[in-house]
Amino acid sequence: MTEQGAAAVGTAAARTKGLRKVYRGTVAVDNVDLEVPTGAVLGMLGPNGSGKTTTIRMLLGLVTPTAGEVELLGEKMPDGAAKALPEVGALVEGPGFYPFLSGRENLLRFGAAEPLLATADVPNAVGAALERVGLTAAAGRRFRGYSLGMKQRLGLAAALLVPRKFVVLDEPTNGLDPAGTREIRTIIADLHAAGTTVLVSSHLLAEVEATCTHVAVLNQGTVVAQGELSALLEAGSGSLLVTTPEATAAVDALRDQRVPARPTPDGVRVDLSATTAPAVVEALVRAGVPVYEVRKQRTGLEDLFARLTEASSTADMTELDTLIAEEAR
Known part of the structure; x- marks a missing residue:
């Protein structure tokens, strides 16, 4: 710019x-x-x-x-x-x-x-x-x-x-x-x-x-x-990517703390909607899970858009579209 x-x-x-x-x-x-x-x-x-x-x-x-x-x-x-x-x-x-x-x-x-x-x-x-x-x-x-x-x-x-x-x-x-x-x-x-x-x-x-x-x-x-x-x-909750060789143990430890997590090829992905990154790391360390790397992945625009518009009405918009077109003419 x-x-x-x-x-x-x-x-x-x-x-x-x-x-x-x-x-x-x-x-x-x-x-x-x-x-x-x-x-x-x-x-x-x-x-x-x-x-x-x-x-x-x-x-x-x-x-x-x-x-x-x-x-x-x-x-x-x-x-x-x-x-x-x-x-x-x-x-x-x-x-x-x-x-x-x-x-x-x-x-x-x-x-x-x-x-x-x-x-x-x-x-x-x-x-x-x-x-x-x-x-x-x-x-x-x-x-x-x-x-x-x-x-x-x-x-x-x-x-x-x-x-x-x-x-x-x-x-x-x-x-x-x-x-x-x-x-x-x-x-x-x-x-x-x-x-x-x-x-x-x-x-x-x-x-x-x-x-x-x-x-x-x-x-x-x-x-x-x-x-x-x-x-x-x-501002979106995002997720945390944790690199660890013990993904199963990591998922079990986090789920014991009621923290949503799922395995990935290199470790686990943790949902941060109800927790924080420090709390996740602390839970894994206490459970004896080796943590090689931790990085936050921000919310993508697609996820943000879906979250903001998921309450959108599914009503048929044909009538409104017709009215708009008629006024434009």
């Missing part, structure tokens, strides 16, 4: 307060207080129907909140949209382009409407954006012939035509193969290194864990956890 980006983290590039959205009596988002630190890469997670995309749409002024406040790059939304949105690049719910035009022609039209881009600079900016997302070779093909992954790439190129202060990516790896997913990870890392704030909504927990500095978890329309990713993972 650049010094500028590192220094900026801590202020808010975007925030919501008491955000609420109701579609014909159905609550999609309820009392969401979200903060996106400047210079951070924030991963927005949640089960289907948790309110992620609706929250993003309200953040960008695409949907009017039923209640609550939205601030984007220091501007109150939607009144400050004219000042804030030129500094924002967004790929939300899939890109929309003219199907009969080529990828390059579509981007040229985006560039012509870009307030931060001089007319003379549009062709070069389009060429650079196409190269950045790996679409140079397919730039002359009509959009309707693009695969889902290529459409996603073109949408990302449109969002990155000019340097942005804030970039919003809703499921950016949708339809991409593993190579394309790695390229998106690199682009996000480059944006982060330049001090750009990035908000990523994704269902790929491994990608979020690999690319994001912060996370916000939504469940049933509200935020159930948010903060620095490392801090949230450390």
Whole structure:
């Protein structure tokens, strides 16, 4: 990260307060207080129907909140949209382009409407954006012939035509193969290194864990956890990996103390939800079990996500999805 980006983290590039959205009596988002630190890469997670995309749409002024406040790059939304949105690049719910035009022609039209881009600079900016997302070779093909992954790439190129202060990516790896997913990870890392704030909504927990500095978890329309990713993972109970040649004796000794443990190829894995690392070591030493190494393994994002959302309703979200789509039209 650049010094500028590192220094900026801590202020808010975007925030919501008491955000609420109701579609014909159905609550999609309820009392969401979200903060996106400047210079951070924030991963927005949640089960289907948790309110992620609706929250993003309200953040960008695409949907009017039923209640609550939205601030984007220091501007109150939607009144400050004219000042804030030129500094924002967004790929939300899939890109929309003219199907009969080529990828390059579509981007040229985006560039012509870009307030931060001089007319003379549009062709070069389009060429650079196409190269950045790996679409140079397919730039002359009509959009309707693009695969889902290529459409996603073109949408990302449109969002990155000019340097942005804030970039919003809703499921950016949708339809991409593993190579394309790695390229998106690199682009996000480059944006982060330049001090750009990035908000990523994704269902790929491994990608979020690999690319994001912060996370916000939504469940049933509200935020159930948010903060620095490392801090949230450390806050989980985690487990302790104990290297010992006497795994069976170690498991027996710990179970005598009502501490959950199971054998591993090199020793035992101990659940720390109801105990501490020093207590585990003490119990093993007292039982005469040789301990070669002890190291804590933090909670993975998948485990944390499951723990935070396990109470999620399994109700059918078809009605809510239909209402959202109708309002968007």
